[in-house]
Amino acid sequence: xxxxxxxxxxxNFYASCERVFNPSxxxxxxxxxxxxxxxxxxxxxxxxxxxxxxxEPFFKIRNLVEHNQLYAFxxxxxxxxxxxxxxxxxxxxxxxxxEVYSIDECFLDLGNFYDLDLKSYAREIKRKVWRxxxxxxxxxxxxxxxxxxxxxxxxxxxxxxxxxxxxxxPYHIQKALEVTKIEDVWGVGRQYAKFLKNHHINTALxxxxxxxxxxxxxxxxxxxxxxxxxxxxxxxELDEVAPPKKGICTSRSFGKKLTTFNDVLEATASYxxxxxxxxxxxxxxxxxxxxxxxxxxxxxxxxxxxNSKTICMPVATNSDIELIHYATMALKAIFKPHYWYKxxxxxxxxxxxxxxxxxxxxxxxxxxxxxxxxQVIDGLTDRFGRNKVQVAAQGVSKSWILKSxxxxxxxxxxxxxxxxIYNLS
Amino acid sequence: MSNAKVxxxxxxxxxxxxxxxxxxxxxxxxxxxxxxxxxxxxxDYLEDKIDLGKYLVQSPKSTFMMRVRGDxxxxxxxxxxxxxxxxxxxxxxxxxxxxxxxxxSFTVKTxxxxxxxxxxxxxxxxxxxxxITEDMDMRVWGVVIWIIHKPVKL
Numbered sequence: 001x002x003x004x005x006x007x008x009x010x011x012n013f014y015a016s017c018e019r020v021f022n023p024s025x026x027x028x029x030x031x032x033x034x035x036x037x038x039x040x041x042x043x044x045x046x047x048x049x050x051x052x053x054x055x056e057p058f059f060k061i062r063n064l065v066e067h068n069q070l071y072a073f074x075x076x077x078x079x080x081x082x083x084x085x086x087x088x089x090x091x092x093x094x095x096x097x098x099e100v101y102s103i104d105e106c107f108l109d110l111g112n113f114y115d116l117d118l119k120s121y122a123r124e125i126k127r128k129v130w131r132x133x134x135x136x137x138x139x140x141x142x143x144x145x146x147x148x149x150x151x152x153x154x155x156x157x158x159x160x161x162x163x164x165x166x167x168x169x170p171y172h173i174q175k176a177l178e179v180t181k182i183e184d185v186w187g188v189g190r191q192y193a194k195f196l197k198n199h200h201i202n203t204a205l206x207x208x209x210x211x212x213x214x215x216x217x218x219x220x221x222x223x224x225x226x227x228x229x230x231x232x233x234x235x236x237e238l239d240e241v242a243p244p245k246k247g248i249c250t251s252r253s254f255g256k257k258l259t260t261f262n263d264v265l266e267a268t269a270s271y272x273x274x275x276x277x278x279x280x281x282x283x284x285x286x287x288x289x290x291x292x293x294x295x296x297x298x299x300x301x302x303x304x305x306x307n308s309k310t311i312c313m314p315v316a317t318n319s320d321i322e323l324i325h326y327a328t329m330a331l332k333a334i335f336k337p338h339y340w341y342k343x344x345x346x347x348x349x350x351x352x353x354x355x356x357x358x359x360x361x362x363x364x365x366x367x368x369x370x371x372x373x374x375q376v377i378d379g380l381t382d383r384f385g386r387n388k389v390q391v392a393a394q395g396v397s398k399s400w401i402l403k404s405x406x407x408x409x410x411x412x413x414x415x416x417x418x419x420x421i422y423n424l425s
Numbered sequence: 426m427s428n429a430k431v432x433x434x435x436x437x438x439x440x441x442x443x444x445x446x447x448x449x450x451x452x453x454x455x456x457x458x459x460x461x462x463x464x465x466x467x468x469d470y471l472e473d474k475i476d477l478g479k480y481l482v483q484s485p486k487s488t489f490m491m492r493v494r495g496d497x498x499x500x501x502x503x504x505x506x507x508x509x510x511x512x513x514x515x516x517x518x519x520x521x522x523x524x525x526x527x528x529x530s531f532t533v534k535t536x537x538x539x540x541x542x543x544x545x546x547x548x549x550x551x552x553x554x555x556x557i558t559e560d561m562d563m564r565v566w567g568v569v570i571w572i573i574h575k576p577v578k579l
């Protein structure tokens with residue numbers, strides 16, 4: 001158990017990734033849009049200053065984009081994923097134990113560095129990530145994970161901290177908790193924040209001053225853990241290896257409204273294949289497959305329909321062919337004609353490790369053959385790119401593919417899309 | 426962190442070319458065939474294949490690639506269409522080829538430090554050097570560590 005945590009997160013990560021390869025965007029307002037260019041999911045500081053909200057629908061800001069007062073990008077997860085790998089790898093230079101918490105956040109075990117000048121060590125981490133990747137980060141250091149989160153938030157806010165804040169002195173921790181609003185505390189959702197404010201708990205400090213019994217009564221064991229963590233008692237370890245996921249969901253809005261069974265099936269089959277690949281990547285199989293479809297709740301003129309169906313498969317599987325087969329059965333059960341569908345999804349649950357599958361006595365599927373076939377398909381996918389080899393049900397027309405009209409090139413992962421140097425003068 | 430990739434074929438189907446795990450172009454040092462149960466005398470001497478990716482890229486986290494258009498560095502062996510391998514984590518040294526961002530686009534030039542002044546020199550007599558001044562907001566983006574091009578046909 002470590003006694004000192006760092007939390008490093010990338011500032012406005014998606015917007016920062018775009019800027020690395022397009023430095024003319026420095027100092028200009030940048031936003032990144034969700035799948036299908038629907039709404040804003042990331043904003044540079046300049047875009048925040050323009051008053052653009054998280055989740056703002058794109059059509060409301062299109063005007064600004066067309067007048068070059070705002071720069072919008074479709075999400076480019078291939079680029080962001082690669083840049084994230086580079087950031088995490090750079091962070092691994094500074095401590096052997098890291099927990100990649102999300103695409104742009106990472107906990108570091110700094111327990112062995114108490115004797116160092118922590119502040120300059122943290123500065124060096126920030127500087128090195130900037131040099132290697134061009135991504136600006138903020139770093140909070142404190143004795144527990146929840147306090148490291150508090151430190152990180154303040155590191156970003158305070159001009160004095162300038163992106164790095166070390167909280168090890170009790171007096172500093174106290175001051176930090178005092179200026180942290182309760183709704184900004186890690187894990188306190190909107191409902192709990194409202195509830196706590198009703199009980200005159202407005203800051204993180206108020207929260208630590210409440211009695212543990214009161215917290216246990218009203219906020220379960222999760223609240224108690226958070227309470228201890230903020231009081232400096234570490235109870236959340238560093239999870240160095242992400243546990244295999246308990247459920248995997250692949251779901252997307254369609255690029256346009258779909259109404260025929262075949263179109264919705266194509267999309268759904270592709271999502272099922274994606275789930276299967278994710279299962280194979282983590283060496284597990286799933287027993288249950290759920291399919292859902294829905295119309296667009298924001299289209300007031302459309303008749304609304306939502307439904308889902310779960311099928312328990314005879315033997316847990318991670319084969320494209322089988323998952324698509326059962327997902328198709330589920331879709332047939334819930335699909336109704338004459339609706340404008342906007343979204344479908346496939347969720348697999350009851351996940352077990354590959355080597356612990358319960359076989360069925362009456363099982364007629366040649367599992368070894370499937371498994372070999374899937375290995376070949378994965379190999380071809382890695383080599384030639386996505387959707388070059390697929391189960392026929394996934395279709396070739398792909399009319400349901402999402403809009404991404406403002407996508408930047410995959411600068412770091414595709415030879416055909418590398419940045420261009422202009423040596424014309 | 427990422428999957429191993431192989432150099433792909435169709436350009437639009439290009440997948441991640443991730444240096445750290447590229448199953449790169451490998452040159453077998455020994456080809457050993459087991460024949461009818463006789464062990465090959467070369468088996469004892471098998472070594473790992475040469476991994477060109479590892480050789481070219483020592484620091485995958487900070488290494489990027491760009492493609493060149495134009496001829497302003499032709500005398501420094503950087504020509505139209507070449508691939509440049511660039512390390513962002515290096516400090517430029519006088520005389521090195523560097524990538525910088527200037528007037529809204531990337532350009533590669535020779536980095537020069539003369540009497541405490543900084544210059545970007547082209548390697549082509551047709552073009553003029555540029556002095557870097559404070560107000561230019563010029564930042565070196567990275568240092569060129571390899572130039573990749575095919576041999577010239579004479």
